[in-house]
Amino acid sequence: MSGVALAAVAERARELMPRDRVITDHARLRTYECDGLAHYRVTPALVVMPDDAAQLAGVVRACAENGVPFVARGAGTGLSGGALPHADGVLIVTSRMRTVRELRPEDQRAVVEPGVINLDVTRAATPHGYYYAPDPSSQQICSIGGNVAENSGGAHCLKYGFTTNHVLGAELVTPQGELVEIGGAAPDTPGYDLLGAVVGSEGTLGVVTSATVRLVRVPEEVRTLLAGFESTDQAGAATSGIIAAGVLPAAIEMMDALAIEAAEAAVHCDYPHGAGAVLVIELDGAAAEVGAEYDEVERLCRENGAFELRLATDPVDRALIWKGRKSAFAAVGRISPDYIVQDGVIPRTALPEVLKAIADLSESSGVRVANVFHAGDGNLHPLVLFDDSVEGAGQAAEEVSGAILDLCIGHGGSITGEHGVGIDKAKYMPRMYDEDDLDTMQLVRCAFDPDNLSNPGKVFPTPRLCGEVPGRHKGAHPLQEAGVAEVF
Amino acid sequence: MTVLERTAREAVGSACEEVRDPTAADEVDGVAPLLVARPASTEQVAEVMRAAAAHGLTVVPRGAGTKLSWGLPPLSADLLLDLGGLDRVLDHAAGDLVVATQAGARMATVQQALAGSRQRLAVDETVPGATVGGTLATNASGPRRMLTGTARDLLIGVTVVRADGVVAKAGGRVVKNVAGYDLGKLVIGSLGTLAVVTEALFRLHPVAEAQRWVSVAAADAPADVHRLVQAVVHAQAVPSAVEVDRPAGGGGRLGVLLEGRRDGVEQRAATVAGLLGAGATIDEEPPAGWTSYPWQEADVAVKLTFVLSGLEDVLAAAREAGADLRGSAGTGVVYAALPGDQPTDRLAAAVRTLRSACARHRGHAVVLDAPAEVKRAVDVWGPVPGVGLMRRVKDQFDPEHRLSPGRFVGGI
Numbered sequence: 066m067s068g069v070a071l072a073a074v075a076e077r078a079r080e081l082m083p084r085d086r087v088i089t090d091h092a093r094l095r096t097y098e099c100d101g102l103a104h105y106r107v108t109p110a111l112v113v114m115p116d117d118a119a120q121l122a123g124v125v126r127a128c129a130e131n132g133v134p135f136v137a138r139g140a141g142t143g144l145s146g147g148a149l150p151h152a153d154g155v156l157i158v159t160s161r162m163r164t165v166r167e168l169r170p171e172d173q174r175a176v177v178e179p180g181v182i183n184l185d186v187t188r189a190a191t192p193h194g195y196y197y198a199p200d201p202s203s204q205q206i207c208s209i210g211g212n213v214a215e216n217s218g219g220a221h222c223l224k225y226g227f228t229t230n231h232v233l234g235a236e237l238v239t240p241q242g243e244l245v246e247i248g249g250a251a252p253d254t255p256g257y258d259l260l261g262a263v264v265g266s267e268g269t270l271g272v273v274t275s276a277t278v279r280l281v282r283v284p285e286e287v288r289t290l291l292a293g294f295e296s297t298d299q300a301g302a303a304t305s306g307i308i309a310a311g312v313l314p315a316a317i318e319m320m321d322a323l324a325i326e327a328a329e330a331a332v333h334c335d336y337p338h339g340a341g342a343v344l345v346i347e348l349d350g351a352a353a354e355v356g357a358e359y360d361e362v363e364r365l366c367r368e369n370g371a372f373e374l375r376l377a378t379d380p381v382d383r384a385l386i387w388k389g390r391k392s393a394f395a396a397v398g399r400i401s402p403d404y405i406v407q408d409g410v411i412p413r414t415a416l417p418e419v420l421k422a423i424a425d426l427s428e429s430s431g432v433r434v435a436n437v438f439h440a441g442d443g444n445l446h447p448l449v450l451f452d453d454s455v456e457g458a459g460q461a462a463e464e465v466s467g468a469i470l471d472l473c474i475g476h477g478g479s480i481t482g483e484h485g486v487g488i489d490k491a492k493y494m495p496r497m498y499d500e501d502d503l504d505t506m507q508l509v510r511c512a513f514d515p516d517n518l519s520n521p522g523k524v525f526p527t528p529r530l531c532g533e534v535p536g537r538h539k540g541a542h543p544l545q546e547a548g549v550a551e552v553f
Numbered sequence: 554m555t556v557l558e559r560t561a562r563e564a565v566g567s568a569c570e571e572v573r574d575p576t577a578a579d580e581v582d583g584v585a586p587l588l589v590a591r592p593a594s595t596e597q598v599a600e601v602m603r604a605a606a607a608h609g610l611t612v613v614p615r616g617a618g619t620k621l622s623w624g625l626p627p628l629s630a631d632l633l634l635d636l637g638g639l640d641r642v643l644d645h646a647a648g649d650l651v652v653a654t655q656a657g658a659r660m661a662t663v664q665q666a667l668a669g670s671r672q673r674l675a676v677d678e679t680v681p682g683a684t685v686g687g688t689l690a691t692n693a694s695g696p697r698r699m700l701t702g703t704a705r706d707l708l709i710g711v712t713v714v715r716a717d718g719v720v721a722k723a724g725g726r727v728v729k730n731v732a733g734y735d736l737g738k739l740v741i742g743s744l745g746t747l748a749v750v751t752e753a754l755f756r757l758h759p760v761a762e763a764q765r766w767v768s769v770a771a772a773d774a775p776a777d778v779h780r781l782v783q784a785v786v787h788a789q790a791v792p793s794a795v796e797v798d799r800p801a802g803g804g805g806r807l808g809v810l811l812e813g814r815r816d817g818v819e820q821r822a823a824t825v826a827g828l829l830g831a832g833a834t835i836d837e838e839p840p841a842g843w844t845s846y847p848w849q850e851a852d853v854a855v856k857l858t859f860v861l862s863g864l865e866d867v868l869a870a871a872r873e874a875g876a877d878l879r880g881s882a883g884t885g886v887v888y889a890a891l892p893g894d895q896p897t898d899r900l901a902a903a904v905r906t907l908r909s910a911c912a913r914h915r916g917h918a919v920v921l922d923a924p925a926e927v928k929r930a931v932d933v934w935g936p937v938p939g940v941g942l943m944r945r946v947k948d949q950f951d952p953e954h955r956l957s958p959g960r961f962v963g964g965i
Contacts, residue, residue, distance in 0.1 A: 171783075172860035194787070216731045229735070230706050239942065246938040251858040251916030252886050253692060253703070256937040256962045257747070257946055261705055261738025265731050285789035305648060311671060311759030351791050351824075354817035361814075410727045414648035442729045443649075479730035486732055497732055498722065505713075505721035506734040508949040513942065524733065531949075 070131035071110050074155055077127035078113045081120045086161070088112040097156050100141040100148040101203075105488055109136070109150030114158045118236055118244055118274035121157060125272060126242025128155055134518045137272040139179055139211030142203045144406055145487025147215060147267045147523055154521075157272060159210045166275060170195045173280045174233070174250050179210025179273055183217075186278065195280035198225040201483070202391045213273050216265030218483035220316040220390070221347070223441035225281065227483070229264040234277035237263060240270070240514035250277050262509050267485050268520035270513040284349035287315075288359050289383045292344045292366045293337025293373040297321050297436070300342035301416045303369035304440045307346070308413070310365060312358050317441035318345040318390050321420075323400070324435040324448065325389070331396030334389030337373040344371075344440065345390050347383075393437040394448065401433070401450035403459070405466045408484040409473035413443040422472050423447060432458075432465045444482035445473070471496070486524045494526055504529060558587060561608035565590050565632065568600035579633050581613050582626035583925050586633040593638040595712055595720060595751040602749065603718030605632050611955045612716075614745040616657055616684030620691045623921045624744045625933055628959035636686055639751055642666040650757040651709070651726055656686030656750045667757060675701035675758045677844040686750050691921075692742030695844040696794030696810060699883045701758055704741050710754030711737040716951040721748075728756045739946065745957040746965050747950045761793075761812035765822040766836045766843075769829040771797065771805040775868035778807065782864055782882045784828045785809055790821045795883025798842060799868065801875050807882070808840050847879035848890035853900055853923040853931075855889040855907055863914025870910030874903035885916065893923060897930035904931050912936075937962045 078087045088094055089111060098106040115121040128135045134154035141148055150156045163180035170193035177186055183204040186197035200219035201207055207217070213235065218227045225231075234248035248260035263270050294300040300319050307314065320328065322341050328334050336343050346362055348355045359376075366374060377383040389396075397404045411419050420436065427434045435448040447469050451462035470480050470493055480486070480493045494503060503525060511531030513519070521528065566572045571591040579589050587610075592598045605612050610631035615621055617637065639655035642663055646652070647670040654663050660678045663685060667673055676688060677695025687693075694703040701707070710724035713736065723736035740747055771778050778797060785795050793812045799805035807829065811821045826833040848854045855876070859867050864882055871878040871889050880887030891903050900923075908918035920933040937943075940963040947954070947965045959965075 169860070169862070171787075171862045173786075174860060216735075218729060218731075222729065226702070226706060227729070227731075229738075230702060245942060247942070249915055249917075249938065250860050251911070251914065252698075252884055253694075253742070253856070253858050253917075254938065255742075255917050255919045255934055256940060257743055257943045258705060258738045258741055259939050259942055259946070261735055261741070262946075265735055282787065282789060284791075308650065309648065311762070313759065351789055351813075351817065351821050353820035354791070354813045357814035357817045410729050412646060412649040412651070412727055414646065439729070443727055444729045477726045479725055479727050479732050481732050482727070482729035483731055490732070494733065497725070501719050502721045502723065503733070505715060505719065506723060506736060509734050509736070509739070509946065512945040512949045 070133050073131045074127045074133050075111050078124050081123040082115055086114040097138065097150060100138065100143045100146060102144050102146040102489055105146040105149050107150045107152050109156035110153050111155045112158060113155060114161050116161050118238065121272060121274055122238045122242050122244045124155065124157060125238050125240065128518055129241050132516065134521050136520045137210065137268045139208035140206055142207040143211055143215060143485065143487065145481065145485040145489045147485050147487035149488050151521065162274065165189050170280060172250065174277055175280055176275055176277050177209050178275050179208060181209050183207050183209060183212055190280050194283050196283055197278055198281045199228045199231055209276055210273055213264050213276055214268045215485040220318055220439060223317060223439065224313050224315045229261065231279045232260065232264055232276050233279060235260055235263065235273045236275040238272045238274055240519040267487060267524050269510060269524055271519055286352040286355045287347065287349040287383065288355055289377040289386050290346045290362065291336065291375040291386045292346065292371040293340035294342045294370055295372065297342040297420050298417055299370040300344050301440065303344060303366050303371065306365040306369060307362055310361055312362060314346050314441065315349045316345065316347040319438050319440040320390065320393060321436040323433065324393055324437045327396040327400045327435060328389040328393055330399040332388050332392045334385065336389055345386055397435055397448045397450065403451050403453045405449040405462055407447045407449060407466050407469050408481050409445050409470050409478060410482040411443045411445065411473050411476045411478040415476040416440065416443065419472055419476060423469060426465055426468055430461055430465050432461050434465065443478065488523055491524060491526045561610055562588055564604035564608055565601055568604045569597045571638065575633060581630045581633065582622040584626050584630045586630045588631065589633045589635055591635040591638045595714065598714045598749055598751050599718045599720050601634065602714050602716065605955065606717050611958055613957045614749045616687030617659065617682045619680040619683045620687055623691055624960035625928060626925065627957050634749060647672060651754060652757055653752065653754045654685050655752055656684065658685050659683065660685060660688055671760045672757045673760050674755050675707060676704055679844055679846060685753055689741050689750055689753065690743060690745050696796050696881055698881055699795055700793040705738055707755045708737040708741065708753060709756050711740060711750055712752035713740060713748035713750050715748050716956050724754065726754055744960045746947065746961045747956065763813065763815040763818040765811045765818050766808055766839050767811065767822050767825045767829060767833055768806045768808040768840055769833040771799055771807050773803060775865045778868055779865035781807055781829055785825060786861060786883050788828060790824050792825065792883065794881065796880065797878065797882035797887065799878045801877050806840060842879065846888050847877040851893040851924055853891040853893050853927055854921040855891065855904065856919045856921050857887050857889055857907055857911050858916035859885045859911050859914035860916065861885055866913060867910050870906050874906045876903065893927060897927055900927055901931045908935050934962045
C-alpha cells in the first residue's frame with residue numbers, strides 16, 4: 066500500500082470532518098489496535114471518526130478511489146477479531162454516530178445509527194412498552210453497527226431470533242462509497258434480500274450507517290427459574306424434556322460446575338450449593354400462558370433431578386439470577402489468569418455426547434474447560450483455561466479449543482453461533498464448507514466489493530478474484546502471483 | 554428442430570433420465586419451453602444445469618407450478634426444470650426441531666411428516682399443492698407470519714445449484730449459525746433468477762395444544778378497523794395472527810388467532826374478544842379463506858406492504874381502487890385483488906392508488922400476478938431500492954442471464 070494513497074484518504078477525511086476526528090498519531094492509533102479478541106493486534110494506518118453517513122461515505126469513496134482497505138469498528142467488543150484493523154488501511158470508528166433517528170412504537174420500529182448502544186434502544190423504547198429483543202451479554206457496551214455486522218444473538222434468541230430477524234432496513238455505504246437504502250421499514254421489501262446478506266457479513270460488504278429495527282412488545286409476565294442439578298446430563302435431559310413438551314422458553318442457559326465456581330468467585334450470585342450444573346430458564350409472554358408453561362417446566366426439572374428450584378418474578382430477583390450467567394466470561398478470570406472464549410454450535414440433542422467428549426479432551430490434555438452455553442439452541446461457549454506464563458500452555462489451550470470446534474463440525478454443527486468468523490476462525494471455514502460453497506458465498510462479496518477493500522482478510526481464508534469470466538483467464542492475477550489469492 | 558436444439562436436447566437427455574416435450578400445461582406465463590427435464594436428485598440437477606450452460610439454454614425452475622406466473626413472463630424459457638422429482642422429506646430431527654427436505658416436496662407432505670411429533674414448519678400454505686422450493690422462490694407467507702415470521706426467519710440451511718452447474722451449500726443443520734454469508738436469504742423471493750434450490754433445512758415450531766380464532770365483523774369505516782387492529786397489536790396477548798378480510802363490496806371480518814396451552818389460550822381469547830368489542834366470537838376453527846389469497850383466476854393480484862400506522866390509509870385506498878383485501882393487518886402485509894376484466898388504464902390507475910398509499914407508509918405495492926396484457930400495461934414492481942446492487946448480485950451468480958430471465962425486478 067502506498068503512503069501516497071493513504072495520505073490522499075487522510076486529506077479527504079480532513080476536508081470532510083473536523084481535524085481532531087482524523088487520527089494519525091501513532092500512540093493514539095494504537096488505542097485501536099484490537100477489539101474484544103485482544104490477542105490479535107494490528108495498528109491501523111489511519112483512524113477516522115465520522116459524525117454522519119455523508120462523512121463516512123466520503124471516506125469510503127476516497128478509500129475506493131485510492132485502493133485503500135478499510136475496516137469499520139463499532140464499540141470494539143467483538144470476540145472474533147472482526148474489527149481488527151488493517152495495517153495499511155483506515156479504521157472507521159462509528160461510535161460518534163449514536164443518534165436514535167426515529168422511535169416509532171406505533172409502527173414497532175426504530176431507526177438507529179450504528180454507534181447506538183444496544184441497550185439504549187431498549188431504554189428508549191421501554192417507556193412506550195416496547196424493547197429491542199437481541200441481547201448479547203455485552204449489550205450495555207456493544208453497538209448496533211457491530212451487532213448488524215456480526216448478526217449478534219444473545220440469551221433470548223432461542224425464542225426471539227437473532228439480529229437478522231430484527232433488522233428490516235439499512236442505509237449502507239457500499240465499498241464504492243455509494244449510500245444506498247436496502248430493505249425498509251415495512252416487511253418484505255421487493256427484490257433480492259440484500260439486507261439478509263449484509264447482516265452477519267462481518268463488515269465485508271460495506272458499512273451500515275443506520276438500521277431500521279423491529280421493536281417488540283414488552284411481555285405481560287416474565288418468570289425466571291434457577292434450577293440446580295447434580296450433573297450436566299441431568300440438566301441436559303431437563304432441557305430436552307422442556308423442548309419435547311412443546312414449550313419454547315425465551316431462554317435456557319446452562320453452566321457447569323467450573324463455570325459456577327468462577328461466577329461465585331466473581332459476583333457472588335449464590336447459585337445452588339454443590340450443583341454440578343445449573344439451568345436458567347426464562348419464560349415470557351401473556352400471563353395466562355406463562356403460568357401454564359411454568360408448571361410444566363418446574364415438573365420437568367424435578368423429574369430430571371433438580372434438587373433446588375428458585376423462581377424470580379420481579380426485576381431485582383431476575384437480575385440476580387442473570388448476573389451469574391451474564392458475567393460468566395469475565396468471571397473465569399477469577400479462576401484462571403488466561404482463557405479462550407470458544408463459540409461453537411451443535412444440534413441440541415448431541416449435547417451429552419459432546420460434553421462428554423469435551424471432558425475427555427480436558428482430561429487427556431490437562432487443560433481445564435468451563436462450560437457456559439445456550440442449552441436451548443446448542444450454542445456452546447466452552448471457556449478454555451490456561452496460564453500464559455507457563456511455557457506451552459497457550460498452545461495446549463489453542464489445541465483443545467480447536468478440537469472443540471472439530472467436535473462441533475463433526476456433529477453437523479457450526480464453528481460459530483454468534484461471535485462471528487472474523488480473523489480468528491477464517492482458517493476453520495474450509496472444514497465446514499467445501500471449496501464450491503466458499504466460492505459461491507464469495508460471489509456475493511464480488512458483487513458488493515470487487516476490489517476486496519471492505520474488511521479484507523476476514524471470514525474467508527482465501528479471497529476470490531472477482532470479475533473474471535468463467536473459463537477465460539488471461540494470465541495470472543497479481544494477487545495470485547504474489548501467492549495471496551487462489552483462483553477457484 | 555434445429556441442429557443446435559437437437560444437440561442441446563441430447564445433452565440434457567444424457568444428464569437426466571426424464572426429459573420430454575412440453576405440453577400446454579408447461580407454459581411459463583405464456584412462454585412455451587422447448588424441453589422439460591425432471592431430474593431426481595441434486596446431482597442430476599447439477600448435470601442438467603451444466604448441459605444447459607454448455608448449450609446456452611435459458612432455464613426456468615418449477616415446483617408444483619402454483620405461482621409460476623408470478624412476476625413478469627420470462628424473456629425466454631428453453632428448458633423447464635421440473636423439480637417435482639425431488640419430493641422427499643430427507644430427515645426430521647424432532648429433538649432438534651429441524652427438518653431437511655428436498656425442494657420439490659409439497660408443503661403439505663412436509664407438514665404430514667412432522668405432525669406425528671406435534672411439530673410444524675411455521676409457514677402457512679397459501680396455495681394448495683405448493684412446494685417448498687416454490688414457497689421459497691416466491692417468499693409466500695400466511696397469517697402466522699405475525700408470530701413466527703416468514704421463510705427468511707425459518708430457513709437455516711440451503712443447497713443450491715448455480716447457473717453453471719456448481720452445487721453449493723450455505724448455513725447448516727443448526728438454528729444458531731453465523732459462519733459465512735447467509736445465501737438462503739438471497740434466494741428467498743428471487744423467483745428462480747439466482748440459483749436452483751434443491752434442498753432446504755428449516756427450524757420447526759411445536760404445534761400448540763390449543764387454538765382459538767376470535768373474530769368480529771369489520772366496520773365499514775377504515776378508521777374503526779384500524780383502531781381495533783392497533784388495540785390487539787399493542788396489547789400483550791401475543792396473537793399468532795391478526796388478519797383482515799375486506800371485500801370491495803363491504804362487510805368482511807377481522808380475525809385474531811391465539812395459540813398455546815389450553816387454559817392460557819382461553820383466557821387470552823377472552824381478553825382479545827374484549828378488545829374487539831360486542832359481537833366478537835370465539836371459535837375453534839378458522840374462518841373461511843383464512844390462509845388463502847383473496848384473488849380468483851384472471852384477477853390482478855397485488856401485494857401491499859406498509860408500516861402499521863398506515864393501515865387506515867391503505868384500507869381506504871383499497872376501497873377506492875375497488876379491491877378485495879385480505880391479509881396480515883397486524884404485520885403490514887395484505888393482498889389486494891382487482892377484477893382483471895376492467896380496462897387496463899383503470900387497472901393501472903388502481904395500482905397507482907394502492908402504490909401511493911403504501912409508499913406514504915414506507916411500503917410497496919407489487920403486482921404478483923395479472924393477465925398478460927395487464928402486466929404489459931402497468932408497472933408491476935414499482936420502485937425498488939437497491940436495484941443496482943441486485944443487478945450486480947445477479948451478474949455474479951448468473952452472468953449469462955439464463956435463469957428465469959426477465960421475471961424479476963429491474964429486468965433481472
